[in-house]
Amino acid sequence: MSTQMSKPPKHPNVPFVDLGAQYRTIATEVNQAISKVIEQTDFILGREVHLFEEEFAAFCDAPYAIGVDSGTSALELALRAFDIGTGDEVITAANSFIASALGISHAGATPVLVDVDPYTYTLDVKAIERAITRRTKAIIPVHLYGHPAHMDPIRQLADQHRLVVIEDACQAHGARYQGKRVGSLGHAAAFSFYPGKNLGAYGDGGIVVTNDRKVAKRLEMLRNYGQKEKYQHLFRGYNRRLDTMQAAILRVKLKYLEKWNAARRWNANLYQKHLEGSGIVLPGEAGGAEAVWHLYVVRTERRDALKEHLAGQGIQVGVHYPVPIHLQPAYEDLGHKLGDFPVAEAYADRILSLPMYAELNSGQVERVSSAISEFLAANSAGQTEVRQIA
Ligand SMILES: *Cc1c(COP(=O)(O)O)cnc(C)c1O
Numbered sequence: 001m002s003t004q005m006s007k008p009p010k011h012p013n014v015p016f017v018d019l020g021a022q023y024r025t026i027a028t029e030v031n032q033a034i035s036k037v038i039e040q041t042d043f044i045l046g047r048e049v050h051l052f053e054e055e056f057a058a059f060c061d062a063p064y065a066i067g068v069d070s071g072t073s074a075l076e077l078a079l080r081a082f083d084i085g086t087g088d089e090v091i092t093a094a095n096s097f098i099a100s101a102l103g104i105s106h107a108g109a110t111p112v113l114v115d116v117d118p119y120t121y122t123l124d125v126k127a128i129e130r131a132i133t134r135r136t137k138a139i140i141p142v143h144l145y146g147h148p149a150h151m152d153p154i155r156q157l158a159d160q161h162r163l164v165v166i167e168d169a170c171q172a173h174g175a176r177y178q179g180k181r182v183g184s185l186g187h188a189a190a191f192s193f194y195p196g197k198n199l200g201a202y203g204d205g206g207i208v209v210t211n212d213r214k215v216a217k218r219l220e221m222l223r224n225y226g227q228k229e230k231y232q233h234l235f236r237g238y239n240r241r242l243d244t245m246q247a248a249i250l251r252v253k254l255k256y257l258e259k260w261n262a263a264r265r266w267n268a269n270l271y272q273k274h275l276e277g278s279g280i281v282l283p284g285e286a287g288g289a290e291a292v293w294h295l296y297v298v299r300t301e302r303r304d305a306l307k308e309h310l311a312g313q314g315i316q317v318g319v320h321y322p323v324p325i326h327l328q329p330a331y332e333d334l335g336h337k338l339g340d341f342p343v344a345e346a347y348a349d350r351i352l353s354l355p356m357y358a359e360l361n362s363g364q365v366e367r368v369s370s371a372i373s374e375f376l377a378a379n380s381a382g383q384t385e386v387r388q389i390a
Pocket residue numbers: 070071072073096097099100142168170171192193194204205206
C-alpha cells in the first residue's frame with residue numbers, strides 16, 4: 001500500500017502489522033504443511049484439523065476444541081450448542097468489534113449491550129448485573145485487546161442466575177487470568193484465526209473451546225450439516241468447518257505463539273517505558289491478568305490530530321473501534337442513543353492503537369514513541385487528558 005506523497009518520509013514506514021515479516025520466519029515449514037495437505041488431498045475435516053483441535057485444546061488447558069470457519073461462527077454455534085436462540089437475551093460489551101453482537105444475532109438471540117470498566121476496557125460487572133432479565137441466558141465477556149475480562153465476578157454472577165458464560169477470546173489467544181488460560185474460564189470460548197489475530201491463519205478460521213463433552217459433540221454436528229455419521233442428519237446443521245489447509249498452517253504457527261506473545265509483551269513494556277509521563281494515557285494490566293497485547297491502545301483527547309501527525313511520519317495506527325456497537329446502523333433496532341454507554345462512547349473518540357506485533361523491533365517502538373512525545377510536547381493540551389470518565 002503506497003500513499004501518494006510529494007516527499008518520501010525520512011525513515012522507513014512503521015506498519016501497523018507486518019504479516020509478511022512473520023511469514024518469512026516460518027516460510028519453509030508453512031509451505032511444506034500446505035503441500036502435504038494438497039498431496040494427500042485431505043481437504044475437508046482432514047487429519048490436520050483433528051490434530052490442531054487437540055493441540056489447541058491442550059494449549060487452552062481445556063478438553064475439547066471444535067474448528068469452525070470464523071470467530072463469528074464460533075460465537076454463533078457456541079450459543080446454538082447451548083440451545084440459546086429466539087427470545088433469549090445475551091449480554092456483551094458495547095465497545096467490542098461488531099462480530100461479538102453478530103454472533104448473538106445470527107443465533108437468533110438479542111444482544112444486550114452494556115458499558116465497560118474504564119481501566120480494562122472489558123465488561124463492567126455492575127452493568128451486567130443491572131442488565132439481567134428473565135430472558136437473559138448467557139454472558140459473552142470480551143477479552144478486548146488481549147486483556148482478560150473480570151472472569152471471577154462474572155462467573156459468580158452467572159452461577160447465581162444460572163447463565164452460560166461464553167468467552168469472546170478472539171483477541172486473546174494465550175492470555176491468562178489468575179494463572180489460567182482464557183478459553184478455560186467459562187462454559188465455552190470462541191477464538192478467531194483471522195490473519196491479523198495473535199494466532200492468525202492465511203484466510204478465515206475459528207474454533208470453539210469447551211469443557212462440556214455434550215456441547216462439543218453438538219458442535220461437531222452443527223458445523224457439519226447436522227450429521228453424526230455420513231448421510232445421517234439429526235438436525236439442520238451448517239457447513240462451517242475449519243479448512244484443513246488453514247489447520248495445517250495453524251499447527252505450524254501454534255508452536256511459536258508463546259514466543260510471539262512474549263515479544264508482544266516485551267514491546268508493550270517498551271512502549272510503557274518510553275511513553276510514561278508523556279501525557280498520553282497508557283493501557284495496563286489488572287491484578288491477576290496477563291494480557292497478550294493483540295492491540296496496544298493509548299488514549300488522548302487529541303486523538304485525530306495525533307493520528308494525522310503519525311501518518312505524516314509514515315507510522316500506521318488504527319482505531320479499535322471508532323463507532324460503538326450501539327451506535328451502528330446495523331443495531332438501530334436496539335433503540336440506543338448517544339449517552340447510553342458513556343465509557344464506550346468517550347473512549348471511541350480518544351483511543352488510538354499503536355503498531356503492535358511480535359516482529360516489531362525496539363527501534364521501531366522507540367520511533368513511534370518519540371513521534372508521540374514530540375507531538376504532545378508541542379501540543380500541551382495533550383497533558384489535560386481526563387483520566388476518569390463521567
Ligand atoms: C475478530 C473478532 C471476532 C470475529 O472473528 P472473525 O474470525 O473475523 O469472524 C469476534 N470478536 C472479536 C472481539 C474479534 O476481535
